[in-house]
Amino acid sequence: MADFMEMVKWDKLMEATRETMYMTSISVFATFVLGLLLGLLLFLTDKGNIWANRTVNVVVGGIVNIFRSIPFIILVVLLIPFTKLLLGTILGANAALPALIIGAAPFYARMVEIALREIDKGVIEASQSMGATHGHIIFKVLIPESLPALISGITVTAISLIGFTAMAGIIGAGGLGNFAYLYGFQGNKPIVTLVATIAILIIVFIVQFIGDYFTKKTDKR
Amino acid sequence: MISIKKVSKIFPSKQGHLKAVDDVNLEIQEGEIFGVIGYSGAGKSTLIRMLNGLELPTDGTVTVAGRVISKIKGAELRKARQEISMIFQHFNLLWSRTVSENIAFPLEIAGVNSSQRKKRVQELIKLVGLEGRENAYPSQLSGGQKQRVGIARALANNPKVLLCDEATSALDPQTTDSILDLLVDINKRLGLTIVLITHEMHVIRKICHRVAVMESGSVVELGPVLDVFKNPEQPITKRFVQQVTEPEETKETTQHLLELYPHGCVVQLSFVGETTEQPLITNVIRNCDVVVNILQGKISHTQNGSYGTLFIHLDGQVSEIQKAIDYIHSQQVGVEVISNG
């Protein structure tokens, strides 16, 4: 047992956990904002909606589909020049962020679009009949009415982002993925890998719990 | 208050064009409850949606409360819409908001401040009889209660016109009646002009002053409700009128009556307006030597008088029966002899 306590470098584990949480929280926040914008744009420019515009809809839809289809690990490699240009380095937690956000936002954008489509058209029409502006419709109808779905969507996205951070870790972004690879795999200590896995699972469960709680709390249907 | 001039609406469709509304002309007075009746697909919703600019006419002009709705856009149209409220068949409430918050929604849109909003919401809750349900969510309400929220929401900004698109079609008969009573009450109390579309003659009969009958995009008959009941001209109007005046299965029952009463004669009386309020049968028995047997009847009350039918059986000497029929006729009651025994 003492062996085990020594084998795992606890301070390194804590640091790796902090890095994972850092990457996850920043990228979840940015993904939420960017995905919500793209999702709203996709929904509103669709046929029969208030900003109906075929060109914008097809272009945005195309970009979203392309980025959603690229496997994450390839996206990281593809984005290396961009990241370097942006941050001057491709190492460290910050360097993982562009790939995480660009990888997850299109995924979330589609979920936002689906959530918005679930809203009864009659409700939008009723707001228009009361003289609502587009701003009223977006902020007082679309977002509040789809909130439970937006929250459960960002929960699912956050969990895949945790997975992505681990992958990004292997190519030098730090975090629990990097920790498991460096000390567990390369150091040939399966126990360490197991500990890292448990740490990731705990984070995932906490995120799931919080997400479910707020999804339920906002759902008044 | 509302003027619809030469209005047509054409929807482009794959198999040529679809004329949903075809050259409609209507003038609706201030304070009037105006009904539009027609079967599914007649173009009723399309017509009413042009009154608040949710749909633009292909041709013609729509003027509501002095504004040419079919011409204005943007901020001006939004301002106009605050004076032309609408209620819907499926209520269209925001499920994420409580009753109070739903009613406050149009006030938020109009930029009313929060303390005035609270006050107004309280008034409206009382007006529609939803005290105690302020903090319920729509999912916790019955259909009738949801429509009350819809009505309160529609009245929030003191509109001049209330549009009702099949507002009672999703409700049971009893709840329908209570919602209709509420609409009449609002019309009387606030002097609100109401335009109501429906496929149920019962609704027209109960609350409308005038009615327009629509068939494939056109208004085929128009007039005060009682006149239309008295004298339906078009076959479609006759069918709608029968929905409420004729007792169910009239044909079968008259057949049955004829078999039951081989002597004397079976007579159908139709009453309109004040004639329903006199002691007709008593007078017949006093004046003529006949036996009167009431078989079946139905009287409907409309906003401008009553209308009804009554089947009676008269027995006695032929001359006395004729005297009775003449007497009834002299009282402005329609008489139709169904058989001579």
Ligand SMILES: Nc1ncnc2c1ncn2[C@@H]1O[C@H](COP(=O)(O)OP(=O)(O)OP(=O)(O)O)[C@@H](O)[C@H]1O
């Ligand atoms: N946005 C639209 N695009 C194309 N056709 C439409 C559209 N809206 C309505 N129509 C057509 O116009 C006709 C009239 O429709 P409308 O909804 O006005 O009928 P309605 O009298 O309200 O019927 P219901 O009692 O079923 O509501 C129908 O044939 C319908 O298919």
Ligand SMILES: [Mg+2]
């Ligand atoms: Mg309709």
